[in-house]
Amino acid sequence: MKHPMNRRRAMLAAAAVSLSVAVGAAGCSGKAAEGGGSGDVKAGPGVTKDKITLSALTDLTGPYAALGKGVTQAQKLYYDQLNAAGGVCGRKIELVVRDHGYDVQKALAAYSEVGPRSAAIPQVIGSPITIALRQRLENDHLLTIPQAWSHTLLGSKYVQLTGTTYDLDIINGVDFLMRAKGVKKGDKVGHLYLEGDYGLSALAGAKYAxxxxxxxxVEQQVKATDADMTAQAGAFKKAGVKAILVSVxxxxxxxxxxxxxxxxxxxxxxxxxxxxxQQLLATQVxxxxxxxxxVATAGPPFSSGTPALQKLAGEYQMAYKGEPLDSAVYSGYVTAAIVGEALKKACQSKDLTRDGIVAAxxxxxxxxxxxxxxxxDFTQWNRPSARGSFIVKPDKASQGGTKLVEPSKESELAKGYNPPAG
Incomplete structure (x- = not known):
């Protein structure tokens, strides 16, 4: 998943996990409301006089369990830090985590449980999950950050995609193949993609490029339950493709x-x-x-070495010794911070209602x-918040399992592209 689609395969036990975390990074100060909407700060669902409740609908036991574990732990780290610095508006953050196992019906049931008592949702893994929830999120005015990057998720004031969408990443990836890997006009290029919004969003970019x-x-579509790609590889070989795009x-x-x-x-x-x-590096392939x-991705690899990334790497490895330090960690921390910053701005405006958080x-x-x-840029919700992709390469010796090949940029091929309406 940009989307997502930036991961350890170990699964967290329990299909329903509740993590209460205390948060820290500079929360805005101000007199806490006495509960409900009383006091000098207006409060909405999920906000009491001493607590702000957030929810994460993740995958801890399905095909994206490695992603879900890394994202959830990184979000817990951010909110732990935010609480340690005093929280937001004199309130501590509670993160309630539910595992949907990449099952839409389980996700809908989980939302019915935790949605009504949440001020925002900093994690929903999966385009199909987000799409199934979208109308309810909009009706509830609930700021939500999916770990999914299908362009079909654009267009909602309440659903925030981070960075690039799948289609933009693929266009930037095709541009890289032509500039750096010898692919040229007239060549055949394969595309293995997953059925559903993730794969179809990437396919839209591939067709444009x-x-x-x-x-x-040369297209090959597979289902989420398909495990053996022998037939697809055979089709690509028979067609004589010079490169392959991968969105599975x-x-x-x-x-x-x-x-x-x-x-x-x-x-x-x-x-x-x-x-x-990253866990693939330890396998036979x-x-x-x-x-x-x-890999074309909106997030920089940890091995790129910026001081802020190195600081995060050290903090995460101290909190979760032995756990992979990969793109899931980066993505989880960033999305937690997006909600954290919205809460701090809403506090400054003295409005912690759902609409106040979204407006902030x-x-x-x-x-x-x-x-x-x-x-x-979060001011527009009908377009991606960024258009530049990093090109990274798997590398066992590099921190986080990937090394930087090219810095983030919007390719010439992508500059005339606008995602089709979802």
Whole structure:
């Protein structure tokens, strides 16, 4: 998943986990309301005189369990830090976590439980989950940050996509293949993509890029339950593709790369951010993925070495010894901070109602934590908050499992592109 799609396979036990965390980073000061809407700060659902409740609807036992674990732990770290510094408006943050296992019905049931008592939702894993919840989120005026990057999620005041969408990443990835890996006009390029919004969003970008660049796109769609990519690799080889775009889960990507190499199909890959996990480097295909597999992503790798990223790396490794330090950690921390900053701004406006939190968030045109990523603009919800992709490459020796190949930029190929209406 940009979306998402930026991850350890270990699963957190329990299908319903509740994490109460105390938060710290400079929360805004101010007299706490006495509960409800009393006091000098207006309060809405999820806000009491001493607590702000947030909820995360994550995947801890399904295909994106590694992502869910890293994101959730990084969000807990951020809110732990925010609480340690006094919280927001004299209130501590409670993060309530529910595991949906990438099952829409479980996610809907979880939302019915935790949604009514939440001030915001800093994590929803999965485009299909977010789409199923979207109308309820809008009706409830609940600021929500999905760990998904399908362009079809654009257009809602209450749903904030971070960074680039899947289609933009793929366009930037195709541009990289043509500039750096020898792909040229007239070539055939394969695209392995997942059915549903993640894959179809990436496919929209692939079709646009192929049309603009004079490439022939060879499509192979798979289901989330498909595990063996032998048939798809065979179809790509038969077609004579010169490169392959990848927009599936990490395990499916590993299967594709492994069987393609075994069949003698050795071509460069450009993948969506959700089509790689650091844990793949410890598998049999890890060595192969380090050769010619590239990931287009809005988030910088930890190995890029910015001071702010190094600080986060140290804090996370101290809090979660032995856990992978990958793009899930970066994404989780950033999305937690987005909600944290909205809460602090809402506090300054003395309005911690849901509408007050959304208004505070949407007033931020230059969100930047100093990690080296493109500044995000949250004032418009009909377009991606950023357009530049990093190109990174799996690398076992690098911190976080990837190394920087190219810094974040919007490619020439992407400059004329606008995501189609969802």
């Amino acid at each position: 192929a049309g603009k660049a004079g490439l022939t796109l 889960s990490p395990k499916q990507a590993a299967s594709l790369v492994g069987v393609a190499a075994a069949s003698g199909l050795n071509v460069p890959y450009a993948a969506s951010n959700s089509a790689f996990a 890890g060595g192969i993925m380090q050769k010619d597999y590239y 968030h949407r007033s931020n045109a230059r969100f930047d934590l100093g990690f080296g990523a493109a500044t995000m």
